[in-house]
Amino acid sequence: MAKTVHVGMSGGVDSSVTAILLKELGYHVAGVYMNVWGNDDFYDEHNHYSCYGPQRKKDINEVDRIAKKIGIDLQVFDVSKEYKKHVLDYFSKNYIDGKTPNPCIECNKNIKFGVLIDMILGRSMSFDFFATGHYVNIHNDKMHNRYVLKKAKDKKKDQSYFLYGLSQNQLSKCIFPLGQYCKNEIREIARTHGLGLDEKKESQNFVNGDYSFLIQDKYKEGNFINKDGVILGKHRGIPFYTIGQRKGLGIAFTEPLYVVGIDAFKNQVMLGVESDLFAKELIAKHMNWIAIDDLRGPMQVTAKIRYGGEESEAEIFPEGKTSVRVQFKKPQKAITPGQSVVFYDGDNVVGGGEIQ
Known part of the structure; x- marks a missing residue:
């Protein structure tokens, strides 16, 4: 049957x-x-x-x-x-x-x-x-009794980054x-097969255009500041800014400015120059492990801090009971809280978590 x-x-x-x-x-x-x-x-x-x-x-x-x-x-x-x-x-x-x-x-x-x-x-x-x-593969690793996500044949379309949060139970049901x-x-x-879809455009974004309708009036104007706390101007509301953003700031300076930090409690957006965006370390929480059941010690991986970004060599360490510290071999640009960092061992997805 x-x-x-x-x-x-x-x-x-x-x-x-x-x-x-x-x-x-x-x-x-x-x-x-x-x-x-x-x-x-x-x-x-x-x-x-x-x-x-x-x-x-x-x-x-x-x-x-x-x-x-x-x-x-x-x-x-x-x-x-x-x-x-x-x-x-x-x-x-x-x-x-x-x-x-x-x-x-x-x-x-x-x-x-x-x-x-x-x-x-x-x-x-x-x-x-x-x-x-989804463009991704799955392998039943019977030796370790785990279902492992693997990158797709088409590396440009690989979507394993988006599926790192699936549990072993969920993966066991998937093809x-x-x-x-x-x-x-x-x-x-x-x-x-004559589906009439072969040239159909893909849905690339969660929403197209301005997403402020999802946030509505839950924001207010605040200050742009520099690293020394000096006020540079006014921002329209912190939901409209993300780490690494350059466009739409409306601040004149001797060199291009970027969003390098966001303080929601103080309603401040910190601006800096491009070199201020680089860092070699991050902390991730809300971890989900796929190729392993838990991280019990240091591990060499490659890590991706955003979909479409390049994988970079890194070492990951347990940080308390629920977090992981990630140390990159080379500085990474615009590490962004709220985005996910996903770890790989070759084509295998090791796991991932949310950047803090």
């Missing part, structure tokens, strides 16, 4: 081809779509064609068309309330606290591979595996067919 796989579908080329590949491998495939946009959500006319926006409800019709074209059933799940709690409220709170959040990581951990799977089971829809269109393909191969498969 064929094993059942539920595929998280978005209406894009990657998740659609995931369903096709699994069906061709002989699985019984069913599509699931999660609606994250609530009826009472604030509407912003600039917020189109992103992961979160009013067009998501319209996408249901597109996903339904694709499912029928592929020949699979589709179920729609409303996760808007849970999404608000775990993603939107998290996003807003972090910006208000002077951090730069990563909503995609929170969504994967808590919604896509959490709430959605629970809802599927709640409808008595039993399944053997859950699949998504990621696209991990062995390159993006151009996936577009060609979509073209061959």
